[in-house]
Amino acid sequence: MPRPTVRVEPVKRLSVPHPGAAAPSTWRGLAMGRTGSDLAIAILLGLGALATLAFGESYWLLGSQVAITMIFALSVDLLVGFAGIVTLGHAVFFGVGAYSVGIASVRLGWTEPLLGLLLAAAVAALLGAATGVLVLRTRGLGQLMLTMAFASMVYEIANRAKPLTGGADGLQGMVVSPILGLFDFDIFGLTAFLYTLAVLAAVVVFAVLMTRSPYGRSLVGIRENRVRMQAIGTGVQKRLLSVYTLSAALAGIAGALLAQTSQFVGLNVLHFSLSGEILIIVALGGAGRLWGALLGAVVFTLFKDRLSALDPAYWYFWLGLLLAVIVLFAPKGLIGLVDRLLAAGRPKETA
Amino acid sequence: MITAALTILFHGLAFAMVLYIVSVGLGITMGLMNFANLAHGAFAAAGGYVVVVATRSLGLPFWVALPAAFVVVALAGAVVERLVVRTLYGADELRQVLFSIALLFMAIAGFTAAFGPLQQQPEIPAALSGQIALGGVEFPSYRAFVIAAGVVILAALWLLIGRTRIGMRIRAAVDNRNMAEAIGVDTRMLFTLTFALGTGIAGLGGGIGADVLSITPTYGQEYLVLFLIVVAVGGLGSIFGPFLAALCIGVVDVAGKYLIPEFGAFFIYGVVIAILLAKPAGLFGVRS
Numbered sequence: 096m097p098r099p100t101v102r103v104e105p106v107k108r109l110s111v112p113h114p115g116a117a118a119p120s121t122w123r124g125l126a127m128g129r130t131g132s133d134l135a136i137a138i139l140l141g142l143g144a145l146a147t148l149a150f151g152e153s154y155w156l157l158g159s160q161v162a163i164t165m166i167f168a169l170s171v172d173l174l175v176g177f178a179g180i181v182t183l184g185h186a187v188f189f190g191v192g193a194y195s196v197g198i199a200s201v202r203l204g205w206t207e208p209l210l211g212l213l214l215a216a217a218v219a220a221l222l223g224a225a226t227g228v229l230v231l232r233t234r235g236l237g238q239l240m241l242t243m244a245f246a247s248m249v250y251e252i253a254n255r256a257k258p259l260t261g262g263a264d265g266l267q268g269m270v271v272s273p274i275l276g277l278f279d280f281d282i283f284g285l286t287a288f289l290y291t292l293a294v295l296a297a298v299v300v301f302a303v304l305m306t307r308s309p310y311g312r313s314l315v316g317i318r319e320n321r322v323r324m325q326a327i328g329t330g331v332q333k334r335l336l337s338v339y340t341l342s343a344a345l346a347g348i349a350g351a352l353l354a355q356t357s358q359f360v361g362l363n364v365l366h367f368s369l370s371g372e373i374l375i376i377v378a379l380g381g382a383g384r385l386w387g388a389l390l391g392a393v394v395f396t397l398f399k400d401r402l403s404a405l406d407p408a409y410w411y412f413w414l415g416l417l418l419a420v421i422v423l424f425a426p427k428g429l430i431g432l433v434d435r436l437l438a439a440g441r442p443k444e445t446a
Numbered sequence: 447m448i449t450a451a452l453t454i455l456f457h458g459l460a461f462a463m464v465l466y467i468v469s470v471g472l473g474i475t476m477g478l479m480n481f482a483n484l485a486h487g488a489f490a491a492a493g494g495y496v497v498v499v500a501t502r503s504l505g506l507p508f509w510v511a512l513p514a515a516f517v518v519v520a521l522a523g524a525v526v527e528r529l530v531v532r533t534l535y536g537a538d539e540l541r542q543v544l545f546s547i548a549l550l551f552m553a554i555a556g557f558t559a560a561f562g563p564l565q566q567q568p569e570i571p572a573a574l575s576g577q578i579a580l581g582g583v584e585f586p587s588y589r590a591f592v593i594a595a596g597v598v599i600l601a602a603l604w605l606l607i608g609r610t611r612i613g614m615r616i617r618a619a620v621d622n623r624n625m626a627e628a629i630g631v632d633t634r635m636l637f638t639l640t641f642a643l644g645t646g647i648a649g650l651g652g653g654i655g656a657d658v659l660s661i662t663p664t665y666g667q668e669y670l671v672l673f674l675i676v677v678a679v680g681g682l683g684s685i686f687g688p689f690l691a692a693l694c695i696g697v698v699d700v701a702g703k704y705l706i707p708e709f710g711a712f713f714i715y716g717v718v719i720a721i722l723l724a725k726p727a728g729l730f731g732v733r734s
Contacts, residue, residue: 415551
């Protein structure tokens with residue numbers, strides 16, 4: 096008997112768990128295979144955050160930077176890893192989010208942080224929808240070029256619109272009100288750290304739920320076989336545009352958090368190197384795996400903090416070398432290594 | 447008015463020719479091998495440094511330094527192609543992009559370590575350091591040389607690709623690689639040769655164009671958007687497409703910066719977005 100309905104068969108080289116594996120029924124199932132890696136990384140990151148909170152007073156500022164990078168990495172992973180849209184201009188949404196709250200605070204006096212996040216998400220989403228319509232018309236190199244061209248264009252606008260953005264000097268004198276009117280940003284960065292962690296937690300829950308939903312699965316389907324998805328009646332363009340917009344909004348939130356916690360916005364938030372870095376982070380962690388992107392963001396930011404303190408030129412060399420090694424020898428990223436580690440440590444009970 | 451138009455045209459042409467010489471190899475390799483090489487600009491920078499070292503430190507004449515830049519960078523390109531790029535043909539776009547970014551970053555670190563972060567200027571021969579008068583306006587004669595060099599390279603490439611056996615093989619492989627292989631074209635060798643040729647011309651462009659696009663360690667990153675724009679607008683695998691694209695972008699950019707400086711590079715991006723939306727495969731693209 097043939098199957099009654101056409102369905103997307105899980106492809107072998109699929110780098111995310113297929114629906115069956117995404118919802119393991121037992122704890123034993125959870126501890127095995129890919130979801131095991133996710134769990135291990137989640138526990139590791141959670142413990143790391145707790146330890147930093149408890150003992151690492153001098154790392155709170157760095158901690159909030161890490162959390163912000165993690166949110167940004169998630170937004171890019173949804174786009175690159177899940178939907179298969181390669182972008183070299185995602186800093187534009189991060190930067191627009193940062194400038195939105197910055198300009199709202201400095202020029203208009205809107206200093207409420209949570210409303211600021213909403214504003215940044217909305218502005219970035221609008222820009223994402225507007226450019227997404229155009230970017231998603233092309234594929235391959237053309238798409239890469241369009242994302243770069245839009246990002247360069249916005250960079251140029253921000254550079255020239257001095258009265259609004261402060262140009263190359265950056266936007267100074269940003270004021271941020273206490274969160275919910277209760278928690279003021281302190282000089283040690285504790286509020287900033289807790290605040291970014293809270294937003295990160297919300298974004299992670301959202302991203303996990305989204306990627307496990309039928310909508311999230313359909314994105315993977317489009318990445319793996321666009322024609323087949325179209326044939327079974329998925330509105331491919333609509334879904335790609337919606338994930339592009341969503342990813343832009345998340346990147347905007349990350350940018351807004353950076354502006355709020357550092358109370359400064361510089362042109363570097365829009366620069367090409369940030370777009371490149373975030374793509375590197377996703378690949379380093381393992382594209383198409385949310386916990387991979389999160390792990391990549393942590394490892395990258397800590398490495399960068401250590402190595403670029405020595406000499407920025409050295410940092411570029413090590414970054415390049417690390418990236419080349421990952422691409423050539425570990426295309427599944429750090430989370431792929433964790434997968435292998437867990438598989439090696441587990442006795443082979445199933446033949 | 448006429449002076450302004452002449453100035454824009456002249457400097458726009460010089461800028462366009464540098465863009466063309468550096469980018470044309472990128473378009474050919476991308477069209478032939480489907481390899482998105484974001485490190486292409488680093489090869490151009492390497493050529494620039496070869497000319498700087500040859501003319502400043504070794505005291506060689508400029509006319510020896512230029513071919514040397516081509517040869518050295520082409521050899522470096524061949525080695526890189528044989529060792530690593532080869533393993534990434536047919537890999538997904540993300541891996542290619544990331545690998546070439548890795549290459550670019552290591553090149554930036556290497557150039558900084560070897561030559562320092564500041565701009566380096568090659569020694570220009572006395573014959574080219576004066577001014578020439580065109581239509582009653584004085585122009586630096588070096589830039590006239592740059593324009594001539596661009597046209598000569600276009601002609602040379604046209605002869606090479608359009609009139610020789612090897613060019614015929616390259617065209618065949620761009621159009622249909624499997625078919626070309628089936629009738630006995632050694633595409634492995636062809637890929638190495640083309641990659642070497644493309645990077646070599648870029649190195650030449652880096653050396654010739656040091657006056658327009660200054661040689662710094664971050665050269666490959668700073669101007670990457672421009673090179674990619676020329677290729678994407680001109681179309682992959684074409685020789686004339688990038689030439690027209692470079693002309694268009696060079697003149698529009700110089701005109702925009704001259705006439706409305708407060709908008710900066712804004713116009714280029716506007717033009718590019720418009721062209722790519724109208725013709726996703728570029729003006730003369732064999733494929734997108």
